[in-house]
Amino acid sequence: MKLGIVPVTPFEQNCSILVCQNTGDAAIVDPGGDIDKILDGVKQMGGNVKKILLTHGHLDHCAAAQELSEQLHVPIEGPQIEERFWIDQLPEQAVRFGFGHAKAFEPTRWLNNGDHVQVGDVDFEVFHCPGHTPGHVVFFDKEDKLALVGDVLFAGSIGRTDFPRGNHADLINAIKTKLWPLGDDVQFVPGHGPMSTFGQERKTNPYVGDGV
Numbered sequence: 001m002k003l004g005i006v007p008v009t010p011f012e013q014n015c016s017i018l019v020c021q022n023t024g025d026a027a028i029v030d031p032g033g034d035i036d037k038i039l040d041g042v043k044q045m046g047g048n049v050k051k052i053l054l055t056h057g058h059l060d061h062c063a064a065a066q067e068l069s070e071q072l073h074v075p076i077e078g079p080q081i082e083e084r085f086w087i088d089q090l091p092e093q094a095v096r097f098g099f100g101h102a103k104a105f106e107p108t109r110w111l112n113n114g115d116h117v118q119v120g121d122v123d124f125e126v127f128h129c130p131g132h133t134p135g136h137v138v139f140f141d142k143e144d145k146l147a148l149v150g151d152v153l154f155a156g157s158i159g160r161t162d163f164p165r166g167n168h169a170d171l172i173n174a175i176k177t178k179l180w181p182l183g184d185d186v187q188f189v190p191g192h193g194p195m196s197t198f199g200q201e202r203k204t205n206p207y208v209g210d211g212v
Contacts, residue, residue: 001122001144005189006041008034009099011060016148016189019047020120027119029053029139029148030191031068032060033099038068053117053124054078054107055150056136057086059093061191063102075108077117080128082135085165111137124148127178131171132159140182147188147198153179155196158207175208 004017009032016029017038026047031038042049049072054062056079069076087104094102111117113128117139124139132151136159139148151159153175161168179186184199202210 001119001141001146002045002047003146003189004041004045006034006038008032008037009060009063010097011192013060013191014189014193015041017041017045017047018119018122019045020122023120024048025050025120027051027053027117028068030055030061030150031064032062033064035064035068035071038064049074050119051117052076053139053148054083055138055148055152055191056133057083057090058133058151059090059097059099059102061150062087063090063094063099066103066105069105069108076105077109078107078111078126078139079133079137080112080130080135081110082130082165083133084135086133086135113137127174129171129174129178131161131167131169131174133163134165134167138179140186142182145183145186147179147182147186149179149188149190151191153188153201153205153208154190154192155194155201156205158205159191172208 002019006015008015013032019026090102115126127138186198
């Protein structure tokens with residue numbers, strides 16, 4: 001699988017482009033905005049977009065999802081249904097934060113813990129990891145040892161839990177019981193900032209490291 005990362009929106013959110021090297025099928029993960037920039041990234045990677053995947057319903061991760069879905073005629077998969085709380089607020093939030101227009105939407109498929117999504121021949125297992133938001137999900141490619149974690153975990157930090165329906169204890173529990181068991185050698189793409197590995201965060205992260 002090929003991975004591309006396109007920073008989008010004023011929040012510099014990591015929109016990921018995944019391309020199956022066997023089939024050329026592609027997925028766009030967390031398109032928060034800057035559609036032309038995202039599509040240029042897809043073109044450079046040579047992928048044929050088949051779906052949009054969402055980790056959670058915050059504006060910078062999904063404000064462009066519905067427009068992009070309509071433009072490309074592809075389904076939206078994820079997040080977990082508890083994110084309807086955030087997705088329904090997209091039009092209001094877009095105005096509030098200067099994102100222009102954003103459409104509320106109903107994903108083609110809500111996802112739950114243990115579900116799987118396919119991008120060509122690549123299989124991603126879904127982990128429901130609440131805390132930052134109630135319906136946040138993580139996508140994990142076991143073969144490539146790659147996780148797309150949204151705003152659950154960052155290099156040297158963790159997601160904020162001071163939003164409505166955030167829960168710090170739930171977030172810590174999700175990281176330690178669902179992500180760490182996947183292996184120290186797993187690389188992850190966070191919603192913002194540089195990539196890291198679960199092993200590195202277990203050693204050095206001041207919030208969820210093994211020494212905390």
